[in-house]
Amino acid sequence: MSSELLVDLGDEPATAQLGQLKLATIEDQQWPPDESTLSKSETDISQRFDAGSPHLPWDHPFYDIARHQIIEVAGDDNYGRKVIVFNACRMPPQHQLDHHKLLMYLKGTLDQYVESDYTLIYFHHGLTSENKPSLGWLRDAYREFDRKYKKNIKALYIVHPTMFIKTLLILFKPIISFKFGRKINYVSYLSELEDVVKCEQLVIPALVKEYDNKLRASLKPTAQPPMSPPRSPPLPDQVFGVPLDLLRQRSPDGDPVPVVMRDTISFLSEQGLEIEGIFRRSANVTLVKEVQLRYNSGGTVDFREIEDVHLAAVILKTFLRELPEPLLTYQLYNDIVNFASVSSDSQVMIMKTLVESLPEENYTSLRYLITFLAQVSANSEVNKMTNSNLAVVFGPNLLWGRDNAMSLSAIGPINNFTRTLLDQQHLVFT
Numbered sequence: 466m467s468s469e470l471l472v473d474l475g476d477e478p479a480t481a482q483l484g485q486l487k488l489a490t491i492e493d494q495q496w497p498p499d500e501s502t503l504s505k506s507e508t509d510i511s512q513r514f515d516a517g518s519p520h521l522p523w524d525h526p527f528y529d530i531a532r533h534q535i536i537e538v539a540g541d542d543n544y545g546r547k548v549i550v551f552n553a554c555r556m557p558p559q560h561q562l563d564h565h566k567l568l569m570y571l572k573g574t575l576d577q578y579v580e581s582d583y584t585l586i587y588f589h590h591g592l593t594s595e596n597k598p599s600l601g602w603l604r605d606a607y608r609e610f611d612r613k614y615k616k617n618i619k620a621l622y623i624v625h626p627t628m629f630i631k632t633l634l635i636l637f638k639p640i641i642s643f644k645f646g647r648k649i650n651y652v653s654y655l656s657e658l659e660d661v662v663k664c665e666q667l668v669i670p671a672l673v674k675e676y677d678n679k680l681r682a683s684l685k686p687t688a689q690p691p692m693s694p695p696r697s698p699p700l701p702d703q704v705f706g707v708p709l710d711l712l713r714q715r716s717p718d719g720d721p722v723p724v725v726m727r728d729t730i731s732f733l734s735e736q737g738l739e740i741e742g743i744f745r746r747s748a749n750v751t752l753v754k755e756v757q758l759r760y761n762s763g764g765t766v767d768f769r770e771i772e773d774v775h776l777a778a779v780i781l782k783t784f785l786r787e788l789p790e791p792l793l794t795y796q797l798y799n800d801i802v803n804f805a806s807v808s809s810d811s812q813v814m815i816m817k818t819l820v821e822s823l824p825e826e827n828y829t830s831l832r833y834l835i836t837f838l839a840q841v842s843a844n845s846e847v848n849k850m851t852n853s854n855l856a857v858v859f860g861p862n863l864l865w866g867r868d869n870a871m872s873l874s875a876i877g878p879i880n881n882f883t884r885t886l887l888d889q890q891h892l893v894f895t
Contacts, residue, residue, distance in 0.1 A: 527566065527569075527570050527573070529563070529566070530562075530563070530566050530567055530570045531570065533555050533556065533557060533562075534552065534555055535551060535552050535553075535555045535556055535567065536549065536550070536551055536552075536570060536571055536574050537549075537550045537552070537668065538550070538574065538578075538861060538876050539586075539662070539666055539667050539668070540666050540786050540861055540862070540865065541779075541782055541783065541786055541862070542584050542661050542662040543660070543661060543662060543663070543750050543753065543754075544582070544584075544619070544661075544747040544748060544749075544750050544753070544779070545582075545746075545747045545748050545753070545775075545778070545779030545782055545783060546581070546582040546583050546584045546619055546747045547578045547581060547582075547583040547584070547861075548583070548584050548585075548586060548662055548667075549574060549575065549578065549583060549584070549585050549586070550585075550586045550587075550588070550667060550668075551571070551585065551586070551587045551588065552588050552591070552670055552673075553587070553588055553589050553590065553591045553592040553596075554588065554590060554591020554592070554670050554672045554673060555591070555670060556591070556592070556596040557596060558595045558596050559595065559596060559597075559598070562596070564598045564599075564602050565602075568602075568606050568609060572609070572610070572614075575610075575614055577857050577876065577880070578857065579613055579614050579616070579617055579618075580617065580742075580745060580854070581617060581742075581744075581745035581746075581857075581858065582617050582619050582745065582746055582747040583617060583618055583619065584618070584619055584620050584621075584622070584661065584662070585618055585620070585621045585622070586622045586624065586658070586661075586662070586667070587621065587622065587623050587624065588624045588625065588669070588670065588673050589623055589624060589625050589626055589627065589630050590624070590625040590672065590673050590676045591670070591672050591673070592629075592630075600633075600636075603633070603637075604637070604640070607637060607640060607641070608640070615642070615645050617745075618645075618648060619648065619747060620648050620650060620661070621648055621649045621650065622650050622652050622658065622661060623649065623650065623651050623652065624652045624655065624658065624673070625652070625653070625673070625676060625677070625680070626651045626652075626653075631651075634646075634649065653680075654677060654680065654681065655669065655673070655674070655677045666786075700761050700762060700763075701763070702715075702761060702762060702763030703761050704723065704724070704725055704757075704760040704761050704784075705725075705757050705760065705761060705783070705784060705787045706787045706788070706789060707789070708788070708789050708790065709721070709723065709788065709792075709824070709826040709827060709830065710824065710826055712724075712826075713826045721825055721826035721829040721830060722826075722829055722830050722833045723784070723830065724760075725760060725780065725781070725784045726781065726784065726830060726833060726834065727833075728766055728767075728768060728777075729768065729777045729778070729780050729781040729784075730781065730833065730834070730837045732768035732769060732774075732777050733774065733777055733778060733781070733837070733841075734837060734840060735769075736769075736772075736774055737774040737777065737778065737841075737848075738840060738841060738844045738847075738848065739844055739847045739848055740774050740775075740848055741847065741848050741849050742848070742849060742850075743774060743775075743778055743841065743848050743850055744778045744782065744841075744850060744855070744858045744859075745850075745854075745858065746775045746778075747775070747779065748773065748775045748776040748778075748779040748780075749776070752771075752773070752776055753776065753779055753780065753783065756771075756776065756780055757780070757783070782858070782859075782862050785834075785859075785862040785863065786861075786862045791862075791863060791864045791865055792827055792830060792831055792834075792862075792863050792864070793823070793827075793831070793863050793864040794823060794824075794827060794864075795867060796822075797819055797822070797823070797864070798864060798866060800819055801819070801864055801878065801879060801882045802875065802878045802879065803878070804816075804878060804881070804882045804885070805878055805881060812885060812889070813889050813892050813893060816882075816885065816886060816889065816893050817892070817893045820832075820886075820893060820894075831863075832894045834859075835886060835887060835890045835894065836890065836894070838855050838859065838887055839887060839890050839891075841855060842855060842887060852884050852887040852888055853884050855883075855884075855887060856880045856881070856883035856884035856887060857880055859883055860876065860879045860880035860882070860883040860884075861876060861879065861880075863879070863883060864879050864882075865879075
């Protein structure tokens, strides 16, 4: 993985060089839908979502953009930062896509996360002469993203870069700040992404996977990059990635709230309530892995000794995100995504019914978490974490579809449900 942006392009004018660059064409120009386009959890949502597009109602202003699944949200990376994914291969031909509206849709996605640290992953393969946006649009798009968007982006990963994209970045170098330029990283193979994010939580398009396999096959055996490490078998005392009911069975006192949640929330209740931006900052990935390993090895963790509020916050989010099934369960996915259609005077009753239908360990853990987040919100004048802000952080960690990644339109209803749950927690959990 490299962040080197300097390429020797000779003396020819930059614009002429860009014009001479040839983009690889995709063999099948019929633009077939990717086989991973729809998950069962999304296709079953309700009649108000068009069966052909699981994202938005057909009359939504961004329906024509969302249906292509160009932009997705994929939970948190290994540092505890939100991951936004842009799939170039899912962009239709130029005449079939309103690029200005695409830009607005991307900004709408980022608007939910730019106050927190976040990571952007761009899958470049599949950008062709038929679907690439104009150079002017790219320039305007970069300028459209002001400091608000650039400040907290911690890394931009360009997967499968070509000479075209490298040259493009050279052309943009006069308007790209040095600080932003250092955040750009080239990723030659999908396996390299494992250092940043668990690839299994990304819905990587089939075209991208096939291209990655072709790149590997073209290399000599001695030059083969390492494959993604196989999933290691669970340790006897594994905590992360283990079902809640199993964790409860292992607990000496049968406590339904997992030890990781109790440890992190207890520490954060004591020392994190007045920390501005709590849950919005990333943490040292080495420390995150060390703490996870200590828990998974049956050891104890005392966050008071470590004295790192952001580390504890990331560990809490990571634990929730790595559950085999989300805390709010797949069973409630459809009801929660459709919750906005419930009349306001019925919302508390419906929400109470939904959460009380959860397994006991899920319900108790959810109540424990929400009660703590209410404390965080009560100090929002200092920590700047209102219920709305907390919902943006925790919504994607409480519920996701079976295919893990979610579009902006799926995230919205989940975040709104989480915000309402925080607003009404004193009534829902009585």
